[in-house]
Amino acid sequence: MLLDTFGRQAVDLRVSLTDRCNLRCTYCMPEQGLQWLAKPDLLTDEEIVRLVTLAVRDLGVREVRFTGGEPLLRPGLVGIVAACAELAPRPELSLTTNGIGLARTATALKAAGLDRVNVSLDTLDTETFHTLSRRHRHQDVLDGLAAAEAAGLTPVKVNSVLMRDVNDHEAADLLAWCLERGYELRFIEQMPLDAQHGWDRSKMVTAEEILERLHARFRLTPEPSAARGAAPAERWLVDGGPASVGVIASVTRPFCRACDRTRLTADGQVRNCLFATGETDLRAALRSGAGDAELAELWRTAMWGKKAGAGIDNPEFLQPDRPMSAIGG
Numbered sequence: 179m180l181l182d183t184f185g186r187q188a189v190d191l192r193v194s195l196t197d198r199c200n201l202r203c204t205y206c207m208p209e210q211g212l213q214w215l216a217k218p219d220l221l222t223d224e225e226i227v228r229l230v231t232l233a234v235r236d237l238g239v240r241e242v243r244f245t246g247g248e249p250l251l252r253p254g255l256v257g258i259v260a261a262c263a264e265l266a267p268r269p270e271l272s273l274t275t276n277g278i279g280l281a282r283t284a285t286a287l288k289a290a291g292l293d294r295v296n297v298s299l300d301t302l303d304t305e306t307f308h309t310l311s312r313r314h315r316h317q318d319v320l321d322g323l324a325a326a327e328a329a330g331l332t333p334v335k336v337n338s339v340l341m342r343d344v345n346d347h348e349a350a351d352l353l354a355w356c357l358e359r360g361y362e363l364r365f366i367e368q369m370p371l372d373a374q375h376g377w378d379r380s381k382m383v384t385a386e387e388i389l390e391r392l393h394a395r396f397r398l399t400p401e402p403s404a405a406r407g408a409a410p411a412e413r414w415l416v417d418g419g420p421a422s423v424g425v426i427a428s429v430t431r432p433f434c435r436a437c438d439r440t441r442l443t444a445d446g447q448v449r450n451c452l453f454a455t456g457e458t459d460l461r462a463a464l465r466s467g468a469g470d471a472e473l474a475e476l477w478r479t480a481m482w483g484k485k486a487g488a489g490i491d492n493p494e495f496l497q498p499d500r501p502m503s504a505i506g507g
């Protein structure tokens with residue numbers, strides 16, 4: 179098992195399949211100049227499947243989420259999903275994506291064994307989408323969402339980051355739009371993980387503000403069964419339920435005490451936290467011929483050293499060197 183000194187067990191593995199992306203969301207990447215990982219440094223599809231197999235079979239991982247960068251840009255994605263779906267015990271398999279290209283691949287992904295998707299959508303307005311992502315791909319995202327629902331990758335979840343004076347006025351509109359379509363919406367507080375280090379705590383739209391904006395149009399009550407557990411989102415029933423909305427308040431109400439995650443970057447580094455400043459190199463070990471027992475021991479040791487919390491709100495907080503797009507969000 180992947181335990182740490184605070185008694186937490188990591189059962190949820192986030193695998194980044196690439197650091198590249200076809201959008202340039204302002205809270206994530208600069209317009210240009212970001213250095214990509216070199217191809218030979220990326221784990222191959224076989225190496226990824228080997229490490230996921232180890233995590234599921236020997237280390238107690240029960241859920242695997244593929245992310246990036248943009249995971250749909252990975253040519254071998256469907257094959258990786260199919261191989262992971264054959265593992266015993268069968269892990270839950272999900273994907274976090276910007277939705278571009280999902281219209282083409284949703285059916286194949288479902289057939290390969292993918293269970294669910296989270297699609298990132300920050301705005302309902304085409305121009306605002308361009309302002310936020312620096313690309314004209316809004317319709318592709320909307321098409322991707324519809325295709326995910328049609329393919330049965332449900333419940334379809336939508337992730338939204340609100341930026342002050344850009345899309346923060348859309349909180350209630352986004353919720354109404356998702357409710358109409360049966361999508362589960364979760365707002366994520368903006369975190370200091372952008373490549374250009376432009377995050378400013380004083381400008382961040384807080385969970386409290388998001389809830390205020392939602393309260394103006396909807397009646398929100400804390401979800402009764404929502405013993406929050408390891409789930410990062412605090413959830414509220416909307417107008418009595420059954421539909422709900424989530425807020426992931428990583429900055430103002432961190433959930434580190436219940437964190438059950440472990441992360442593998444596209445170049446084969448284990449990270450015990452999104453905000454970890456150190457990594458453990460499984461790729462080097464794997465390529466120098468390490469056996470499963472040795473790799474498992476490295477992974478266990480990496481997790482054992484996990485800190486109590488990310489402490490984003492602490493004055494001594496240091497942003498990790500790698501941006502979110504290279505860690506896997």
Ligand code: SAM
Binds near residue numbers: 338367
């Ligand atoms: N490209 C995919 C996508 O956008 O869904 C997967 C990777 S992206 C890094 C994963 C999630 O992280 C997205 O929902 C995105 O909105 C969110 N994200 C990116 N940068 C963030 C930041 N600085 N703070 C909070 N969330 C962020």
Ligand code: SF4
Binds near residue numbers: 199
């Ligand atoms: Fe790409 Fe996702 Fe980052 Fe946007 S948030 S730039 S879609 S990796």
